[in-house]
Amino acid sequence: MRYIYLVTHPEAQHHVDGLVGGWYDSELTTRGRLQAESIADVLASRIGQQPVEVYSSDLRRASEAAERIARRFSVEVRSDARLRERSNGEADGKPQAWLDERRIPLPEYGDRLGHHDGPAGAETRLALVERLYSALDDIVSRPVETQIVVSHGSASSYLISAWIGMPMLATDRGFFPLKSGSITTLRRNDTHFSHQVVALNDIQHLQAAE
Template sequence: MRHIYLVTHPEAQHHIDNIVGGWHDSELTARGHQQAERIADVLATRIGPQPVEIYSSDLRRATQTAEPIARRFSVEVQSDARLRERSNGEADGRPQSWLAERRIPLPEYGDRLNHHDGPAGAETRPALVERLYPALEDILRSPATNQIIVSHASASSYLITAWLGMPITSTDRAFFPLTPGSITTLHRNPTHHSHQVQTLNETHHLQDL
């Protein structure tokens, strides 16, 4: 039996400033730190005293989310740059309006998988999933039954497709819109070994913050 708790980092400064996130290394806001503590509360209650492994993107907004969780379970955070959000290249850290003026829209048909949306240095979808899929494979090599992964919204969507065994070629259309600060629970059924999504994008713990 295995449970994976997929956490998207909560409110970060780039959300407030309306700038492009990606690899821009923004920090959590004061509210985001409160939300991270609330996420830690939920996971501590749900998992209890069982052993836990915690993995995180190396960007500050993710590690700042993972740290209070790690304190609750008295374990170290295992940092992995492969769990970063998609890079927007030269757009990272710039105003969202700057990116909107230059973005090349994803077509409905044609080669959606290899589409490049404009900014120099931005990752294509294959480049993104070709680092996320092996990152999850390495995490799953551990025999741990409870694992927490702290990442970012778009990246976490493709960690779900990886968990479900969807081929990379399917990621040209498959996407799970996730909210900052959400928890998604993935479960491996011990009877018929299926990979399940037990909960998707839980945000009830954020409602009064």
């Protein structure tokens, strides 16, 4: 069976400072680094000595966590910019209140994936979904049966949608709220070829980092 362990990066400095994340390249906090070590502990205990590949968004808060995980398995991190969070354009790195005042609300109906939030240069959800689906396609095409993917909150939600085969245009409504530092376990059953979500948003390991 193929296993993919989907990790949302742990606490980053922009969380603490109340800044918009997106492509703003913040780093992990001291607490976030401890959380990354706890994530590495859990994954090492679950995976053991099996061959493993580690993939990560190229933003520092994800890649730093991925590097700490990869060291446990003596492998290199495979960096992929397609695994980034959605860009908020000019709002990235600004106070969250700045974005909240300018954001154009997502409509309940209509072209939700193509909706533009307002800030110049912001990425549509459709652009985000297209690159994430492409990234996951490349990851699952690899022969290694155990893989770890370190990404971001909403990006990871769309990766789950891609894993279960949700059509891209259907992702305008589906969403999995994931906490920072969570582990979601995805499994491909080789008997009837189903793509399963066997554990969603697991954060029990974060207690060890408190």
